[in-house]
Amino acid sequence: MAHPCYWHDSLATPPVAYSRLDGDIDADVVIIGAGFTGLWSAYYLGNADPSLRIVVLEAEHVGYGASGRNGGWLVGSMAGLDRYIDDWPLAKRQTVCDLLCRNVDDIGAVLEREGIEADYHKGGAVYVAARYPAQEQVQREYLAHLHHIGFRDEDCRWLDPDAMDRIGRFRDQRGGILQRQVATFHPVKLLHGLAVRLVARGVRLYEHSPVEETAPGLARTRHGRVRARHVVTSTEGYTRHLGLKRHILPIESMLIATEPLSSMQWDEIGLAGRQAFGDASRLVTYGQRSQDDRLIFGAQGYYHFGGPARAEFGISARHQRMREGLLNALFPGLGKVSITHGWGGTLGLSRHFRPHAILDAETGMATAGGYAGEGAAMAHLMGQTLAELITGQQTERTRMPWVHANARPAEVLKRWEPEPLRWMSAQAVSASYGLEEAMMQRDLHVPGLSPALNAVNNAVSRMVE
Ligand SMILES: Cc1cc2nc3c(=O)[nH]c(=O)nc-3n(C[C@H](O)[C@H](O)[C@H](O)COP(=O)(O)OP(=O)(O)OC[C@H]3O[C@@H](n4cnc5c(N)ncnc54)[C@H](O)[C@@H]3O)c2cc1C
Incomplete structure (x- = not known):
């Protein structure tokens, strides 16, 4: 049976499987979770010091978490950024925005350097004021916010309806924002490409090895322990069993993929430049045109009582229909198309509503996450930052306001309120x-x-x- 998640289903060859940890081993750094944060941390640690002994422990398999289930947007910004820099002088705010924009190019450059074919395409994104008139004001306010925070005019600008129409044929559109610093990609190709290269360089990667306990210098699974100076928890919305569970709120989101569309259908829809797209609705819509000419489209977030992370990939017919309806509402020219895939996953929200990278230098415990649905590119930046912190480098990244170079994760991250x-x-x-x-x-x-x-x-x- 086809995998419900298009990304997992569309690999040309089955992914490499990695064995379970059996027995006790020593390392310099043990990383928990084989998503973007964990694998990028391992990548930059190895680059900084090839002699480091690095172990990655994954509860299920590479890309089981949100990294293997997302919408495939790499965004040159950060959810909750204003909460960090709103009261900074403009020039300083701009340096932060520039760094976030460059991050998207940096990912493209690494993929090219490493020969990882992950359908990376920097076509920008349009945030369309579509479907109903009130969206125009929302998008105009959002653009003003982006400029205020420090994003440059040439990177984020208003498109009038004619200009928007040349990009895509959205229903009742009244223009919208073009954000240049956005790329789309195939998340699972990236994850597996990266994992293979890490293992070739000596990183020991174990799947089906859920960590049941962490302590300074230790990560323990049922079948073995890793003793290491540094313990990196990179489990975001899938945090379970570990001490940070109450600090990250798991939010579920879901996507669908259409069959590959014909060139006639694409003539109706537009998106010839493969721009990512979303509208201004609180339903949080996000879509892209995949490399093989499908529409991949997601919307809405949900919180479930007690905060379980979504284990299964497939979604119900009701959830699929809701997204299909929204997609048709956005693109009147789409017509009847088959939905071939529908899947969901869980992202993580910190109580401060903004991401973090934390190292407790004394105990060697580190973590990053809380990306609030914009984690695909952020996890690259944070993985790089954690590697720099752990190897004692001081860079422009380690000076960012979301970095806590000498703090206890459980003290920086506030707890969410108890249920109910x-x-x-x-x-x-x-x-x-x-x-x-x-x-x-x-x-x-x-x-x-x-x-x-x-x-x-x-x-x-x-x-x-
Ligand atoms: C439906 C959806 C759509 C999204 N779309 C986008 C998008 O288009 N663009 C964007 O920027 N962001 C998007 N996001 C958010 C983004 O995918 C995540 O923020 C990001 O992938 C988090 O990466 P991570 O490596 O920190 O965590 P994850 O990818 O969630 O990985 C955590 C891993 O830790 C493992 N794990 C958990 N507990 C343990 C344990 N005890 N022992 C061992 N392993 C453990 C899990 O199995 C999992 O594999 C989306 C998220 C979802 C759910």
């Missing part, structure tokens, strides 16, 4: 967003509703700060 508070707040936020979306679609205006929702959201997120 977490679940109740998540339900309230989702319901209010759903209401707002329904009213905007019907062109019903309640003066002050959107700002009020934003204010509530901000208040909840800043309660701990």
Whole structure:
């Protein structure tokens, strides 16, 4: 049977399988989790010091977590960035934005250097004001925010409806934002390509080896232990059993993939430059045109009581239909197409609503995550940063405000509230967003509703700060 996740299903050859850890071994660094954060950390550690003994322990298999299930956007920005730099002088804010933009090019350069074929394509992204009029104001405000925070005009600019129409034929569009610093890629090709190269360089990678306990100098699985000076936890939304579980909120999101579309269908849709796309809805839509001419399209996040990470890949017919409906609503020219894949995964949200890279220099415990749905490129930056911290380098990355070079992860990261508070707040936020979306679609205006929702959201997120 085909894999429900298009990325896993579309590998030309079956991925290399790695054995389980059996017995006790010594290393310099043990990394928990074989997603982007774990594998990029291993990559940059090995580059910085080829003599380092590096072990990666993965509970399931490479790409089992969000890294093997996402929308395939590499975004040159960071969710929650304003929470770090809002009150900095503009020139300083711009250096941070420039670094985030460069990160997307850096990933492309590594893939090229390493000969990893992962369908990397830097076509930019359009955030379209489409489907209903209220989206225009939302996108204009978002663009003003991007400029205020320090993204340059040439990287993020407004496209009028004619210019947008030359990119894609979206329903009732009123223009939108073109963000140049976005690339699309095939996540699972990247992960497996990277894993193979790591192992060839001496990294010991074990699958089916869930870590049950970490302590300074130790990661313990049921069948073996790794003793190492540094222990890196890179489990993001899939954090389980480990001490950081209450610090990362698991949010589920889902995607669909269409069959490959014909050139006639693409003439109707546009996206000849393979731009990534999304609209301004609170449903958080994100799509791309894959290398083999499918539409890959995702939307919406959910929190489940108790915060379990999504284990299964496949999604229900109801969830598939909802995304199919949204996709058809965005592209009136799409017509009837077969949906060949539908899958979901779990991303991680920190209580501060912003990502982090942390090393406790005394105990050697390190972690990175909390990317809030924009982790594909961030995990590269954070993996590189963790490697620099661990090998004692000081770089522009290690000076970034999200880096804590000498701190306990459990002290930097606040805990989420206990249940049922977490679940109740998540339900309230989702319901209010759903209401707002329904009213905007019907062109019903309640003066002050959107700002009020934003204010509530901000208040909840800043309660701990
Ligand atoms: C549906 C969806 C769509 C997304 N779309 C995008 C997108 O288009 N662009 C973007 O930038 N971001 C996107 N994201 C977010 C992004 O995919 C993640 O932020 C990123 O992949 C996190 O990488 P990671 O390596 O930190 O964690 P993960 O990829 O989640 O990897 C964690 C790994 O740790 C393993 N693990 C957990 N516990 C243990 C243990 N005890 N022992 C051993 N191993 C363990 C898990 O099995 C897993 O393989 C999306 C996420 C989802 C779910």
